[in-house]
Amino acid sequence: MKLKDKNVLVAGSGKSGISAANLLKKVEAKVTIYDGNENLEKNLILSKLDDESNVEVILGELPEEVIQNTDLMILSPGIAIDAPFVNMVRDAGVPIWGEIELAYVVGKGKVAAITGTNGKTTTTALVGEILAAYYEDVKVVGNIGTPYTQTAFESTDDTVTVAEISSFQLETIHTFQPDVSAVLNITPDHLNRHYTMECYSDVKMSITKNQTKDAPVILNYEDEILREYAPKLQNKIIWFSSKQKLNEGIYLDGKNIIYAEGNVERVITTTEDTALVGIHNTENIMAAIGIAINMGVPAEIIKEAIRKFKAVEHRIEYVDTIDDVIYYNDSKGTNTDASIKAIQAMSRPTILIAGGYDKKVSFDDWAKELKGKIKCLVLLGETAGQIADTARKYGYENIIFTESLEETVQVCYNEAVPGDAVLLSPACASWDMFDCYEQRGDVFKELVKKLKK
Numbered sequence: 001m002k003l004k005d006k007n008v009l010v011a012g013s014g015k016s017g018i019s020a021a022n023l024l025k026k027v028e029a030k031v032t033i034y035d036g037n038e039n040l041e042k043n044l045i046l047s048k049l050d051d052e053s054n055v056e057v058i059l060g061e062l063p064e065e066v067i068q069n070t071d072l073m074i075l076s077p078g079i080a081i082d083a084p085f086v087n088m089v090r091d092a093g094v095p096i097w098g099e100i101e102l103a104y105v106v107g108k109g110k111v112a113a114i115t116g117t118n119g120k121t122t123t124t125a126l127v128g129e130i131l132a133a134y135y136e137d138v139k140v141v142g143n144i145g146t147p148y149t150q151t152a153f154e155s156t157d158d159t160v161t162v163a164e165i166s167s168f169q170l171e172t173i174h175t176f177q178p179d180v181s182a183v184l185n186i187t188p189d190h191l192n193r194h195y196t197m198e199c200y201s202d203v204k205m206s207i208t209k210n211q212t213k214d215a216p217v218i219l220n221y222e223d224e225i226l227r228e229y230a231p232k233l234q235n236k237i238i239w240f241s242s243k244q245k246l247n248e249g250i251y252l253d254g255k256n257i258i259y260a261e262g263n264v265e266r267v268i269t270t271t272e273d274t275a276l277v278g279i280h281n282t283e284n285i286m287a288a289i290g291i292a293i294n295m296g297v298p299a300e301i302i303k304e305a306i307r308k309f310k311a312v313e314h315r316i317e318y319v320d321t322i323d324d325v326i327y328y329n330d331s332k333g334t335n336t337d338a339s340i341k342a343i344q345a346m347s348r349p350t351i352l353i354a355g356g357y358d359k360k361v362s363f364d365d366w367a368k369e370l371k372g373k374i375k376c377l378v379l380l381g382e383t384a385g386q387i388a389d390t391a392r393k394y395g396y397e398n399i400i401f402t403e404s405l406e407e408t409v410q411v412c413y414n415e416a417v418p419g420d421a422v423l424l425s426p427a428c429a430s431w432d433m434f435d436c437y438e439q440r441g442d443v444f445k446e447l448v449k450k451l452k453k
Helices: 015-026 040-049 064-068 084-091 097-108 121-130 199-208 222-234 280-294 299-308 336-345 384-393 405-415 437-450
Strands: 007-011 030-035 055-059 072-075 094-098 110-115 139-143 160-164 180-183 217-219 238-239 247-253 256-263 264-270 317-322 326-331 350-354 374-379 398-401 419-423
Touching: 007 015, 007 084, 015 030, 015 072, 015 097, 040 055, 064 084, 064 217, 084 094, 094 097, 094 350, 110 121, 110 280, 110 336, 121 139, 121 160, 121 280, 180 199, 180 280, 199 222, 217 222, 217 280, 238 280, 247 280, 256 280, 264 299, 280 299, 280 336, 299 350, 317 437, 336 350, 350 405, 374 384, 374 405, 384 398, 398 419, 405 419, 405 437, 419 437
Parallel strands: 007 030, 007 072, 030 055, 072 094, 110 160, 110 180, 139 160, 180 217, 217 238, 238 247, 326 419, 350 374, 350 419, 374 398
Antiparallel strands: 247 256, 256 264, 317 326
């Protein structure tokens, strides 16, 4: 679809919606921004745009005549694809794209796309660093922070885009076709949005749906869902494994991370030559190696970039040491599997902070990790009661409830003794008390810093 002079409705006035509207203005589309929150201020929304001229803002109920006059709707990822107004737009025969589709249609160059329940941000950031060490023009975009739509217009045929893509963003792709894709893992998450694991898995795997049979997809061999799904794919599958030797793919052999291709095996790097800790990060590194090699980056450049790479903020991030107690910020641990990996990475007796927004998932597997590893569990947020009940079901009783993150940090300080660790790894999203996991992590770090005063 040529976008010039098309009437495009942008649903959502947050960061994604504003960035999409800015891109649409650059390609000379006629833009209307819609937000169901009638309490917002139109002038404030317009002030966020690079160019607010000839942009209409509609708040509250979406009029039927607007729908009938719309050629295309761009749906922000935070809006469910089965929301009532979205169904109305769809029933009217209006195409619905997401920000990823819009950016891809406008953008140029090569694309590496990364999804998965956990590890996306670390892997995306690492791939970005590796590719930037080899290519001149690399954009790191998507769920990692910078909207894809923000960089698409300036991209050229020489641009290499590394995109972290969530399941919400994948729901609205149509022609998006990455040169290399990766699915790191699939574990229960966002079932309040996707309803079933089958639907969630299908959405995640749709990252591959437009790739050609020769286009690589990097998959985790240790993920049972991915092994079961693989026969359905037409792509060139490249596995990585932290537990088994592979004849083709990337695997861990002692401390060596090896890329096997036919009869040729190359040691790309070692687990000692990186600042990233934990087996989950070893898997992230293996995925990044698979992507980088298939994007044409030489092995020696990959090794050096991995050596220099630092951990991503909010992912088992070291905050401070106070009275020989180490504080870690894992606010990005927004689901049980991510939090399990953080727990497993701890080498000290650990006080764990958990709880938050209810995404309608089970905490059973997570609760099984507590005994023998977590000396005290401090809970807050919507899910505190559910988590406590599940923990007790598996024989864990040392639980403290708090009402705020400020109270939580003080309780942890009081409970900790020299040699302990305090880990914020909520196993839940942040939306019951915070705008996003970044805000939750930032507040936690500020509160920890105040303990020294």
